[in-house]
Amino acid sequence: MTIDKIKDSLISAGKYVSENANIATSKANVKLNLKSKEDALESEYAKIGKEYFNSLSKKEKDKYKNLLSLEEEVNSLQDELNRLNEFKVCQKCGTKVTKDISYCPDCGSKVN
Ligand SMILES: [Zn+2]
Numbered sequence: 250m251t252i253d254k255i256k257d258s259l260i261s262a263g264k265y266v267s268e269n270a271n272i273a274t275s276k277a278n279v280k281l282n283l284k285s286k287e288d289a290l291e292s293e294y295a296k297i298g299k300e301y302f303n304s305l306s307k308k309e310k311d312k313y314k315n316l317l318s319l320e321e322e323v324n325s326l327q328d329e330l331n332r333l334n335e336f337k338v339c340q341k342c343g344t345k346v347t348k349d350i351s352y353c354p355d356c357g358s359k360v361n
Pocket of ligand 1: 339340341342343344353354355356357358
């Protein structure tokens with residue numbers, strides 16, 4: 250192989266590698282864009298579904314048992330989280346106190 254031929258084959262190998270890198274980058278960008286647009290589309294469908302559901306009568310809503318039970322679970326978890334957010338724990342003795350308490354009623358330590 251002459252020097253020129255070796256040079257040519259190295260150049261074409263280099264082009265091949267960089268072309269593959271371009272394709273990989275494009276693929277990653279398109280995938281990311283696709284995912285974000287799919288999510289946006291799902292969210293638009295969900296809005297329509299929610300509007301539709303809210304327009305139903307109580308009797309019609311009762312047919313959607315899965316949705317109603319999920320709604321109930323979400324509400325109860327939200328309530329639980331709200332309750333938990335009202336408390337903090339003494340770092341010294343582990344006593345649970347409400348957020349407005351500055352000193353532990355059990356051990357007297359400052360509670361952050
Ligand atoms: Zn304490």
